[in-house]
Amino acid sequence: MQNHHEPVVPAGTALSDEDVAREAAALEEVWHGRSGFWGWLTSVDHKSIGKRYIVTAFAMFLAGGILAAMMRTQLMRPENTLLGPDRYNQIFTTHGTTMMFLFAVPIMTAMGTYFVPLMVGARSIAFPRANAFGYWTYFVGVVFLYVSLIANTGPDTGWFAYVPLSGPQYAPGHRVDVWAQVVTFTEIAALVAAVNIIVTTFKMRSPGMSLNRLPLFVWAQLVVSFMIVFAMPAVATGSTLMLAEDRAVNTHWFNPAEGGDALLWQHVFWFFGHPEVYIIFLPALGFITPIVETFARRKVFGYTALVMSNITTAFFAFGLWVHHMFATPIPELGQSLFTAASMLIAIPTGIQIFCWLATLWAGRPEFRVPLLFVLGFIFTFVNGGITGVMLASVAFDKQAHDTFFVVAHLHYVLIGGGVMPLFGAFYFWFPKITGRMLDETLGKVNFWLFLIGVNVAFFPMHVLGLEGMPRRVYTYLSSTGWGPLNLVSTIGAYVIALSVVVFLVNVIKSWIGGEAAGHNPWNSSGLEWATSSPPPPYNFVHVPVTTSRHPLWDTDVHLPVMTGLRSDRREVLITTTFDARPDHRHEDPEPSIWPLYLALCMGLTFIGSIFSPYLVLVGLGASLPGLLAWAWQSLNSHRGPDRVAAPDVLAETT
Amino acid sequence: MHSAFDPASPQAHLIASLWWWMLGVGGTIWIIVIATMFYVSFTKHRHREPDDPQHVSEATHRRMERAVIAAGLVTVLVLTVFLGFDYSVGHALAQHPQRALTINVTGHQWWWEAEYEDPDPSKRITTANEIHVPVGQPVQFKLRAADVIHSFWVPNLNGKRDLIPGYVSSQWFRADTAGVYRGQCAEFCGLQHAKMALYIVAEPPAKFAAWMAAAAQSPPPPADSARLYGQRVFLSSGCAVCHTIGGTQAQAFVGPPLTHLKSRATIAAGTLTNTRANLMGWITNPQAIKPGVRMPAYPLTPLQLEALVDYLETLK
Numbered sequence: 001m002q003n004h005h006e007p008v009v010p011a012g013t014a015l016s017d018e019d020v021a022r023e024a025a026a027l028e029e030v031w032h033g034r035s036g037f038w039g040w041l042t043s044v045d046h047k048s049i050g051k052r053y054i055v056t057a058f059a060m061f062l063a064g065g066i067l068a069a070m071m072r073t074q075l076m077r078p079e080n081t082l083l084g085p086d087r088y089n090q091i092f093t094t095h096g097t098t099m100m101f102l103f104a105v106p107i108m109t110a111m112g113t114y115f116v117p118l119m120v121g122a123r124s125i126a127f128p129r130a131n132a133f134g135y136w137t138y139f140v141g142v143v144f145l146y147v148s149l150i151a152n153t154g155p156d157t158g159w160f161a162y163v164p165l166s167g168p169q170y171a172p173g174h175r176v177d178v179w180a181q182v183v184t185f186t187e188i189a190a191l192v193a194a195v196n197i198i199v200t201t202f203k204m205r206s207p208g209m210s211l212n213r214l215p216l217f218v219w220a221q222l223v224v225s226f227m228i229v230f231a232m233p234a235v236a237t238g239s240t241l242m243l244a245e246d247r248a249v250n251t252h253w254f255n256p257a258e259g260g261d262a263l264l265w266q267h268v269f270w271f272f273g274h275p276e277v278y279i280i281f282l283p284a285l286g287f288i289t290p291i292v293e294t295f296a297r298r299k300v301f302g303y304t305a306l307v308m309s310n311i312t313t314a315f316f317a318f319g320l321w322v323h324h325m326f327a328t329p330i331p332e333l334g335q336s337l338f339t340a341a342s343m344l345i346a347i348p349t350g351i352q353i354f355c356w357l358a359t360l361w362a363g364r365p366e367f368r369v370p371l372l373f374v375l376g377f378i379f380t381f382v383n384g385g386i387t388g389v390m391l392a393s394v395a396f397d398k399q400a401h402d403t404f405f406v407v408a409h410l411h412y413v414l415i416g417g418g419v420m421p422l423f424g425a426f427y428f429w430f431p432k433i434t435g436r437m438l439d440e441t442l443g444k445v446n447f448w449l450f451l452i453g454v455n456v457a458f459f460p461m462h463v464l465g466l467e468g469m470p471r472r473v474y475t476y477l478s479s480t481g482w483g484p485l486n487l488v489s490t491i492g493a494y495v496i497a498l499s500v501v502v503f504l505v506n507v508i509k510s511w512i513g514g515e516a517a518g519h520n521p522w523n524s525s526g527l528e529w530a531t532s533s534p535p536p537p538y539n540f541v542h543v544p545v546t547t548s549r550h551p552l553w554d555t556d557v558h559l560p561v562m563t564g565l566r567s568d569r570r571e572v573l574i575t576t577t578f579d580a581r582p583d584h585r586h587e588d589p590e591p592s593i594w595p596l597y598l599a600l601c602m603g604l605t606f607i608g609s610i611f612s613p614y615l616v617l618v619g620l621g622a623s624l625p626g627l628l629a630w631a632w633q634s635l636n637s638h639r640g641p642d643r644v645a646a647p648d649v650l651a652e653t654t
Numbered sequence: 655m656h657s658a659f660d661p662a663s664p665q666a667h668l669i670a671s672l673w674w675w676m677l678g679v680g681g682t683i684w685i686i687v688i689a690t691m692f693y694v695s696f697t698k699h700r701h702r703e704p705d706d707p708q709h710v711s712e713a714t715h716r717r718m719e720r721a722v723i724a725a726g727l728v729t730v731l732v733l734t735v736f737l738g739f740d741y742s743v744g745h746a747l748a749q750h751p752q753r754a755l756t757i758n759v760t761g762h763q764w765w766w767e768a769e770y771e772d773p774d775p776s777k778r779i780t781t782a783n784e785i786h787v788p789v790g791q792p793v794q795f796k797l798r799a800a801d802v803i804h805s806f807w808v809p810n811l812n813g814k815r816d817l818i819p820g821y822v823s824s825q826w827f828r829a830d831t832a833g834v835y836r837g838q839c840a841e842f843c844g845l846q847h848a849k850m851a852l853y854i855v856a857e858p859p860a861k862f863a864a865w866m867a868a869a870a871q872s873p874p875p876p877a878d879s880a881r882l883y884g885q886r887v888f889l890s891s892g893c894a895v896c897h898t899i900g901g902t903q904a905q906a907f908v909g910p911p912l913t914h915l916k917s918r919a920t921i922a923a924g925t926l927t928n929t930r931a932n933l934m935g936w937i938t939n940p941q942a943i944k945p946g947v948r949m950p951a952y953p954l955t956p957l958q959l960e961a962l963v964d965y966l967e968t969l970k
Contacts, residue, residue, distance in 0.1 A: 362718055
């Protein structure tokens with residue numbers, strides 16, 4: 001059945017080098033944005049946006065890491081006085097908020113923004129200006145949170161902001177408002193990225209890339225984008241609407257004294273909060289398949305099983321949220337349903353790990369740094385997965401909940417399942433983004449320090465939790481006996497910090513003078529390796545045609561391409577949703593300053609809402625000309641879609 | 655004295671045995687997965703294929719398929735058994751006793767109020783942060799929150815239960831071994847979440863009954879002029895706005911009741927041992943010990959302070 005729509009490459013239509021060079025020059029002319037600082041501000045190139053997204057989100061990882069080091073230093077010994085409770089609460093809240101909202105989710109969508117168009121063989125992302133707008137919105141959130149923290153108005157009620165502690169009565173001042181609005185910015189940015197990835201995946205794939213040939217990286221991004229679309233509105237309703245209203249205009253959504261319900265917040269928050277974990281974890285699993293395939297030199301075993309695991313994980317992820325609330329007075333029968341669901345989700349995750357192990361088994365693993373991080377992922381994540389199944393038990397959870405046991409569990413899961421694959425992905429795709437290889441030796445030092453640091457820092461916390469140490473405490477009495485293990489944990493945290501420093505040194509050193517990478521340094525199979533490193537603004541000189549799941553492995557020398565897209569304007573090919581047959585040509589927008597302008601207006605609106613409802617009107621008023629200009633730009637340049645019944649010409653190029 | 659590893663009630667025993675089973679099975683699974691990872695990564699296999707990604711023989715493919723399916727089935731099996739085990743433990747824990755000593759616990763920022771229920775309101779005893787219970791008898795706790803969410807947790811005796819404004823939740827256990835068990839608030843509740851401890855004092859029924867009888871009495875009025883002066887300081891300096899002392903006009907519950915202050919081992923919700931020096935230090939500057947605590951420092955003269963503490967020390 002899948003052969004039915006296979007594009008046919010007419011014999012003897014190979015493109016000459018001259019054709020290719022001429023086409024490249026024409027495309028360069030049309031797709032090259034403005035240069036200089038203005039060019040940077042107005043860029044709508046998904047690679048430029050993706051790159052700054054990755055850099056900003058990684059800077060947030062560093063910032064959150066510095067906060068973590070401060071906390072670990074405070075907890076190093078009992079009754080330490082480095083940080084008082086007021087500072088400590090701001091720091092642990094900002095650490096959680098940063099890592100969840102400003103690092104983990106954005107960096108995963110950033111990787112998608114950069115790589116999904118390349119992997120599906122598209123010239124651009126579906127909505128380039130919206131993509132830029134999403135980044136700038138996120139950037140406003142980043143600046144806002146850290147300016148607030150430095151000004152001693154950092155949020156201090158936890159990244160989960162439970163009411164009534166975060167309500168107007170117990171959290172006067174603007175600290176919680178800062179949190180609520182930072183969440184708003186990241187919700188908008190995530191939704192924009194999700195819509196972009198969904199549409200790019202469904203409508204802009206290379207001819208022949210039917211859904212059953214979609215790379216698993218892209219599958220993961222697609223599934224997660226749908227999760228974002230369903231999860232983010234819950235927290236948006238909770239924080240931006242209900243909590244902000246309770247705080248700003250005296251509604252009583254969560255105020256039991258006036259008939260509100262404090263538990264309602266927890267439902268709304270965790271209905272988002274639990275899928276959030278998988279929104280971080282699934283894209284990271286998407287990184288693993290290409291790394292395993294490339295270094296085992298084997299096509300991944302169980303493509304269909306892996307896709308189905310992604311989808312079932314996403315589905316179950318929405319049925320687990322109550323396991324964050326087992327200690328609340330929710331009926332036991334209801335809780336047991338969530339126990340079963342929480343255990344169920346271990347099955348698709350297990351299957352994915354088994355498939356990768358089977359792939360390694362059949363292959364000849366070559367232990368380059370990206371693969372080391374994948375092994376580190378299995379080593380660390382499986383531990384977190386097992387404690388996760390333990391925590392699904394209501395009885396056990398009532399002992400472990402809100403203790404350092406959970407701190408250990410969540411860091412094993414998120415560092416093991418998110419950050420380890422992410423480091424692997426950095427080493428794997430850095431050559432594509434920069435054109436240079438990362439240093440292998442420093443990479444190995446980075447890996448081993450990280451693996452050791454994570455286990456030394458977080459393993460003792462399991463014991464601490466069951467010995468009674470609750471989370472979110474700024475200190476503890478020496479009579480508790482928790483001192484020695486806390487000291488070990490702090491030493492581990494410093495080792496992690498050291499490994500991240502090694503990584504930074506590696507990045508700087510390699511970006512300046514690393515070994516040149518070439519198109520496809522790892523001899524990998526995906527379409528992103530079919531273009532230069534870094535890719536040109538138009539991604540591919542000719543749109544590639546896909547005939548299998550592993551285009552660069554299955555076509556011997558020549559990659560089939562299609563021609564017929566105009567090179568005198570920014571034109572992209574739109575294909576059909578399931579089979580990726582060419583459908584029509586579409587003009588891509590020019591660089592624009594309005595995404596930045598609108599993001600700033602959005603900042604004014606939401607940050608202003610903290611101080612006065614009138615500032616909301618000012619912000620909305622200011623964004624009106626921006627919206628008009630954006631639409632005007634579209635009207636002026638967009639001449640409607642040009643239908644194509646079939647690709648004009650199919651040809652081959654090397 | 656503060657650990658889930660050292661259960662002192664049937665409830666905590668059940669959870670602890672569940673934990674040790676999970677640790678054993680989970681640890682074994684982890685070891686198997688990691689051993690498999692090393693095996694597939696580092697061992698030379700006979701069936702290794704040539705370095706060509708296209709070429710995976712039928713036999714190898716079948717072998718991979720069998721391995722993955724088997725591992726998947728084992729996962730399902732282990733999870734199913736575990737689910738059954740967990741439900742049986744959950745079921746046992748959910749069997750609330752028909753008759754039990756009932757204690758109303760209210761969480762405050764940042765201390766625990768405990769009221770022993772009695773049909774006769776005049777016989778209800780209220781204390782703070784140290785809850786006495788009889789050994790071998792079930793004790794039922796009705797949990798409420800006065801301000802924000804707290805969580806009642808004494809790991810040696812049972813798991814935790816949240817105290818949520820607008821809800822009454824419940825928890826029970828039967829302490830089988832006499833002893834003093836420490837617990838600590840487990841839900842983040844603001845500035846002094848870290849120093850909101852409580853003690854469960856489990857004692858033989860006779861001793862418990864004696865404690866109850868003593869706790870029901872109001873302390874004797876001050877016997878000498880110094881202590882009388884101390885009581886005056888207490889009632890006139892602002893202490894009485896927040897605290898209760900039985901037999902006086904001080905009847906407020908913003909802070910812990912002090913009727914039997916000296917019968918408790920600690921002050922400031924388990925933060926300091928209950929010595930004269932600590933008591934003076936606490937009254938002089940509570941913000942230095944628990945920054946953000948609701949109790950302000952009172953500007954007392956040394957004479958007033960001495961007299962006040964003299965008086966407080968009579969509250970046995």
